[in-house]
Amino acid sequence: MELKLSNADAAFRDEVRSFITDNYPVEMRVPNPETDLTKEQSLLWHRILYRKGWVAPLWPKEYGGPGWTITQRYIFEQETSRAGTLPPLPFGITMVGPVIYTFGTEAQKKRFLPRILSGEDWWAQGYSEPGAGSDLAALRTKAMRSGGHYVVNGHKTWTTLAQHADWIFCLVRTDPHAKAQSGISFLLIDMKSPGVVVRPIITLDGRHEINDVFLEDVRVPVENLIGEENRGWTYAKFLLGNERTSMAGTGRSKRRLERLKAIARAETSAEDPSGRELAKDIARIEIDLIALEATEARMISQLSRGKDPGPAASLLKIRGTEIHQRIADLTHRAIGQYGLALREQASGGNIFLPGPDYTHTATERYLNTRKLSIYGGSNEIQRNIIAKAVLGL
Numbered sequence: 001m002e003l004k005l006s007n008a009d010a011a012f013r014d015e016v017r018s019f020i021t022d023n024y025p026v027e028m029r030v031p032n033p034e035t036d037l038t039k040e041q042s043l044l045w046h047r048i049l050y051r052k053g054w055v056a057p058l059w060p061k062e063y064g065g066p067g068w069t070i071t072q073r074y075i076f077e078q079e080t081s082r083a084g085t086l087p088p089l090p091f092g093i094t095m096v097g098p099v100i101y102t103f104g105t106e107a108q109k110k111r112f113l114p115r116i117l118s119g120e121d122w123w124a125q126g127y128s129e130p131g132a133g134s135d136l137a138a139l140r141t142k143a144m145r146s147g148g149h150y151v152v153n154g155h156k157t158w159t160t161l162a163q164h165a166d167w168i169f170c171l172v173r174t175d176p177h178a179k180a181q182s183g184i185s186f187l188l189i190d191m192k193s194p195g196v197v198v199r200p201i202i203t204l205d206g207r208h209e210i211n212d213v214f215l216e217d218v219r220v221p222v223e224n225l226i227g228e229e230n231r232g233w234t235y236a237k238f239l240l241g242n243e244r245t246s247m248a249g250t251g252r253s254k255r256r257l258e259r260l261k262a263i264a265r266a267e268t269s270a271e272d273p274s275g276r277e278l279a280k281d282i283a284r285i286e287i288d289l290i291a292l293e294a295t296e297a298r299m300i301s302q303l304s305r306g307k308d309p310g311p312a313a314s315l316l317k318i319r320g321t322e323i324h325q326r327i328a329d330l331t332h333r334a335i336g337q338y339g340l341a342l343r344e345q346a347s348g349g350n351i352f353l354p355g356p357d358y359t360h361t362a363t364e365r366y367l368n369t370r371k372l373s374i375y376g377g378s379n380e381i382q383r384n385i386i387a388k389a390v391l392g393l
């Protein structure tokens, strides 16, 4: 296993680093970019990366990818997350884009891929439903064929940032009599279609990040079907595989850990037993993070030799999200009583938030990071995958 970067890779890392320093928009440096920015502001970096040809690291060159090696993609991921940049919206670039160029028709590729790259179309993911999350094959949204259209009726939920979406890719049931996974199709739905209604769900931290999406007699042209009718489960699984490989987030955790250390130095003292306990817990996380980075580097090294780690990637998702959550927990602990205030309660009102700036978002982050072990396939489900597919239990 080769962990040291070659000269060419080190030069690439330096190029990425200076590009970020010189080009990341200042307007995007806000406490919670996912929800604090308007739609237009959150697309600024996406468009800069698009003009540079770096917006879709995973995509083959023929569809607009940069043609990077696996190591270059890893370096880019590390550098952008360490610098705290807001990644391009994953629903187009990481999720539906690869489905379209792998399984779509030529007309679909021509119509959708350029607009995903340029950021003209904002996509949402319509997989989950009130009765179908971990058990996704239980989904009930129906699409009945009527001439040149499907008529779609159902209810999607937890749909991230659907309030901004131009398009949504949905799993729908096209054969109600087939066994669970066999009767599902993959449809692309224009959010402006009559019958699509988006209602906000406000999360624990007071933010509007997710939504319910209701579909009532929505007419979808048959040319918006991906691949074959009733074979949607195959495309859905392909998409989930891409989603999970990018979930270790070690670059992002390293940045948050540095911040936590600075806060702990400012807020606690080594003379105080609780300060000493906190320092020990921080050291433990740092060790776990270094171990995760080594595991990740081992998998990257395997991948670049053409060996797919397969289901072992589930452990990156589990460890990566646990570490991120623990850093948020400790940051919240480090700020002590300042953690009682929630920024959302103060906004709009004339309420003064006590404490230094870094304390103002710690509670929100603590609450918001609960989601990490749920979405993208919950950590319990990932453990089941490891038990069955890796350990053979």
Ligand SMILES: Cc1cc2nc3c(=O)[nH]c(=O)nc-3n(C[C@H](O)[C@H](O)[C@H](O)COP(=O)(O)OP(=O)(O)OC[C@H]3O[C@@H](n4cnc5c(N)ncnc54)[C@H](O)[C@@H]3O)c2cc1C
Pocket: 124, 125, 126, 127, 128, 130, 131, 132, 133, 134, 135, 157, 158, 159, 160, 161, 210, 371, 374, 375, 376, 377, 378, 379, 380, 381, 384
């Ligand atoms: C912030 C956020 C954003 C999201 N964004 C989107 C989105 O944009 N689009 C979309 O389609 N979905 C989205 N989701 C939905 C997400 O994929 C689901 O929440 C997730 O798959 C879990 O499904 P569920 O919520 O129905 O929980 P359930 O499946 O009901 O699970 C409840 C609990 O039981 C556990 N459990 C379930 N089955 C098993 C089992 N077999 N063995 C062991 N434990 C089990 C789960 O781990 C969990 O702890 C989002 C979720 C969140 C929290």
